[in-house]
Amino acid sequence: MPRKTEAFTISVPPGTKEKLEAIASRLNILWGKKPSTSGLIVAIAQGNVEVGQSFSLTQEQVNSIQQAIKALTDAGHLRDAEILATLALERGNLSPQQRQTIMQQVSQPNQAWRLEVDRHRQNHQPFHLLYCDSQGQNLTYTVRYAEISFEEKRFYLQIWCDETDDIKDTPYPELIHNRCLRFDRIQAILPITGTWRQEGLDSIKVYLHFCRGMVKAYEPRQHDIQDEVIGGVRQVVRRVTYPFWLVREVLRYGQDCVVISPDNVREAVAKELLEMCRHYNLTLME
Template sequence: MCKCILEMPRKKEALTLSVPPETKEQLEAIALRLGIFWGKSPSVSGLLVAIAQHKLEVGEPFTLNSTQVAALQQAIRLLLDSKYAAQAQAVSNLLIERGNLEAPLRQSLLQQVSKPTVASRIQAEAQIDKQQPFLVLYRNPKGEDLAYTARYAEISFEEKRFYLEIWCEETEDIKNPDYPELIHNRCLRFDRIQAIVPTDGQWRQQGLDYLKVYLHFYRGMVTAYEARLRDISNEVIGDVRQVVRRVSNPFWLIREVFRYGKDCVIVSPHNVRDRFQQELIDLCRQYNL
């Protein structure tokens, strides 16, 4: 056994602690890691004082269930998309240091915070505030590098993520457009933006291109429907809520209408209604209906 004499300078008292030699070495290693020294040597007594004064926490790291981890990961994504990089880093560090996580999840968190999402959003907002056209270098899901000349841009929020919506000059990347009226619109993920560079030209005052979509809501959705910023009109006639909305990207509208089920119908225009109908047909075929 090894006896350590721990001096308590303020009280001028001595405390004798008997521990095995390997325990003394472990305590010194902890003190060394935490930067607690007496002279040039790691101080076990200083380590114990720090614990007693609640300057250090002891015990097992807290553990998180899968639901809690998913919630905190979503919080990190939202903080990054909202340009709160420092807060996202703090939450990520908390999880990495104290969350008792598996190695793949630790690596995923480290990669998530290091992505250029924050810089891309800050750069885009700066150009939007100045109404300054800009070039966007973008890598699509297929791994193709594309370049867009944005004459107008705004930031939208869809399904728990922020996106950069732009009106651009380039149309060659869309070979067979489902909506020719919207061929200049693009909806870009910030984490796929490679660079944003200011360019010359005029800012497009008309904004994005839009389709005027007519929706009818029935039954419970007559009262449960929450108005959207792009709603042009919203009124209840009889037992139907009739909504007219400006839609820049029908992809998101179709996903929204699917959630409403039989309580919502796309009335017009026909190309959006037909696209939703085709989605329903494809879904029924998948289930042999």
């Protein structure tokens, strides 16, 4: 039975018909292979197409959206990142440069690396990993264990690997097989045969003392294995796999946190403090 329709005539300024056809084409509202202005009007009347002004975003708001997309992507919530990016692109009235930046964010290959790493971790599947470090050097790792950590507003891939030659004169020989990698520097991943390391990452125990305001203000971390207050000092023992992040954390606490042991971590903090003193032309008095 033929579908009943109603015909009416509208008058529009010159160029409006072409604009309506462009909108219909973008929304994939077609009559055969051509954009359908009639179909567009029907879709609007039925509430299937939202009509309204694009919202204008300040540069600060665009930066916030970009940070949110990055956080969602790093966390593996790729669909959510794409939805947020699409909303900004379609309705945000962005500049060409802003549009390009957001489109690059959701098309970066590190999204695929995160998904692939998660799959191998779940299957306990060892893999080869090609990585480009901060100096532009390509390195290959045979990964026997991997986990994902969040450090200073970014997710990182921590691995246990067979290779050790790329580390020279390390102060942490007990952690020689551990690496901490950025997802956006991964070049390739290839699964291999072999066994998954059940013990996880290598680690050391670091003993920390918090004093003064940090006795109550300190917030326990995921890898703290002991936490107690004795004699007005908060004594924390933490399992550490990559001391670089711990040293940066301790320096932020200033005089309210002291590394008690092991000596190599304690010396790493002292070395950073000495370098800071040299930058400011400070001389330590005995």
